[in-house]
Amino acid sequence: MNIARTRRGAIVAATLVPVMTLAACGGGDGDGGGSAASGDCESTTLRLSHQWPAATGGEDSDFRSELAQQFADKVAEETDDQLKVQIFPNSSLVESTEQYDAMMQGSLDMSVFPLDYASGRVADFSVTLMPALVRNHEEAQAWQDAEIGQRLEEVMDENGSKILTWVWNAGAIGTKGDPVVAPGDVKGGMTMRAAGSYVEKMLEDAGAGISSLPSNEIYTAMQTGVLDAAVTSTGSFASYNLQEQVKSFTSPTENTFWFMFEPLIISTESYDALCSDHQEVVDSVGEELQEFAYTASEEDDTRVEKIFADAGVEVVTMDDAAFDEWQALAEKQWDAYAQAAPNGQELLDLAKEASGE
Numbered sequence: 001m002n003i004a005r006t007r008r009g010a011i012v013a014a015t016l017v018p019v020m021t022l023a024a025c026g027g028g029d030g031d032g033g034g035s036a037a038s039g040d041c042e043s044t045t046l047r048l049s050h051q052w053p054a055a056t057g058g059e060d061s062d063f064r065s066e067l068a069q070q071f072a073d074k075v076a077e078e079t080d081d082q083l084k085v086q087i088f089p090n091s092s093l094v095e096s097t098e099q100y101d102a103m104m105q106g107s108l109d110m111s112v113f114p115l116d117y118a119s120g121r122v123a124d125f126s127v128t129l130m131p132a133l134v135r136n137h138e139e140a141q142a143w144q145d146a147e148i149g150q151r152l153e154e155v156m157d158e159n160g161s162k163i164l165t166w167v168w169n170a171g172a173i174g175t176k177g178d179p180v181v182a183p184g185d186v187k188g189g190m191t192m193r194a195a196g197s198y199v200e201k202m203l204e205d206a207g208a209g210i211s212s213l214p215s216n217e218i219y220t221a222m223q224t225g226v227l228d229a230a231v232t233s234t235g236s237f238a239s240y241n242l243q244e245q246v247k248s249f250t251s252p253t254e255n256t257f258w259f260m261f262e263p264l265i266i267s268t269e270s271y272d273a274l275c276s277d278h279q280e281v282v283d284s285v286g287e288e289l290q291e292f293a294y295t296a297s298e299e300d301d302t303r304v305e306k307i308f309a310d311a312g313v314e315v316v317t318m319d320d321a322a323f324d325e326w327q328a329l330a331e332k333q334w335d336a337y338a339q340a341a342p343n344g345q346e347l348l349d350l351a352k353e354a355s356g357e
Contacts, residue, residue, distance in 0.1 A: 041275035045084045046266075048072070048110035051096035051216055052239055054089040059303075062239040063296035064112045064167065065089055067264060067289060071165070074285045083278045085110065096214040104160050109270040112167065114262045115156075116196050122159045123341040127351055128152070128261035129196035130337060132330035135255045135323055137298045139355040140168035148350035155343060162271055164264045164286030167293045169233035170301055171258030174246035176228050179314060181250055182322040183207075183329055193218055194231035198333040199258060203231075205329055219245060231258050234304040235297075243311040250316055251305040255323035257330065264293075 048071075052062040055069035072085035088094070094102045100118035102108035116129035127133075127148075134140045143149045144166050153163060171194075173180045180186055183206040192208040194200050200210045211227055215236040221227040222245040230242070234252060237243070252258075264286065271279065309315045318326075338345040 041079075041082055041277050043082050043084075044274065044278065045086055046109040046270065047088065047093065048085050048112075049088045049091070049093045049099050049102070049108055050112040051091045051099075051214065052089060052112075052236070054087075060238065062235050063293075063300055064169075064235060064262065066296070067165065067167065067293055068112055070289055070292070071264065071285055074288070075281055078281050078285065079278060083274070083281065091214075091216065096216060100161070103265075103267040103270075106267075106269065108267075110164075110264070110266045112262060112264050114195065114260055115265075116260065119197070122155070124155050124343050124347060126196065126198055126337055126341060127344070127347040129199060129259075130330070130348070130351070131196070131199045131202045131333055132257040132323065132327035133334070133348075133351055133357075134168075134259035134355055135257070136252075137168065137170065137294070140170075140259050140261075141166075141294055142354045143351070146350070146354035148347065148354045151343075151347060151350055155347075156265070157268060160268050161265045162268055164266055164282065165289050165293050167262045167264060167297065169235060169260050169262055169297055170252035170256050171231050171260060172234050172237055172252050172256070172301075172304070173229060173231050173250035173258075174237060174242055174313075175230075175248045176222060176246055177248065179248040179250055179316045180229060181316055181318050182325050184325075190228045191226065192229045192231065193221065193227050194258065195260065196258075198330075198337055199231065201336070202257075202326070202330050202333050205332065216240060218242060222246070233260060233262075235300045238300075238304045238307050243308045243313055246308075246313055248314045248316065249305070249308040250318055251301065251308075252318070253301050253305060254317040254319060256318060257323065257326040264289075 048068055050064060050068055052065045055061050055065035068087050072087055076084050094108055097117045099108060099111040099113050103111060115125045119126040186206040186208050188207050190208050191211050192203050193211050193213055194203055204210055213221060215232040218230045218232060219240050219242060305315055334348055338348050
């Protein structure tokens, strides 16, 4: 079965056999009477997939994995194990870029998912990884209660998914040579990886060659010489041990042109199949974990910066002047998105409003 939306939460699990609706509804006609486990709800298991290593509970564990695990644990506890979440880490059930399609096809219920990965299906989603549109965590978190947040939730609902917990990740730049801070630092012939087609096009305008691949393939690509540099979330830099492959690291602790929305989501089909008591639990647990998601993401930037510095990597930051250069280069891509996506101009304007642009 499946779980569903709110705007706060943690993350859970999945199983890649066809989605089985073991319980429909019951108990719940919205009057809130009785505990989640005492109504007419039947036992249900939701399958949750994500691309990061499994949660370990340790300081170095990827917070997105921890979010999923906490979500699964709390949901099971609050429903006396009537509702369970089975987690499939490391893309062990579904390839990282294919998780949204799996949810829409009914073979997966939930994911901690970089939403731009599904922009080929829903062009509007690219607003959540638009280069230099969001520069820091404060601007990213402002989306949730701004009009852009409401509009984004509507677009997601129209396309079959619901947010349980808002998750934003700041991105860093790692290179095998000198640091890349401003566009002029991109050397001719440099091959870079950066999730997001509009980010890639901006880097191409700066002079880079692009190699598109998921973050869990960056290590091997750098090791074999396919990549000279990569842009990905700070958490992924640490989870995939990229300090072993790079000589420089541009930390996002001051500014970054790369902020990616990677929420804990559930398909609307899976959510609607839950009984109302279980829907309430899913929503409340998601909301309960929201502060963890925001705080852990911010703390990750400092944690990973230290990991790289301790490994002997040259660590630098991006000042306001360098960010402004990237933003000027990015505006061409903003215009392209506004023309290409069905709701592009509206979403872009609302996002700029939330960021104070």
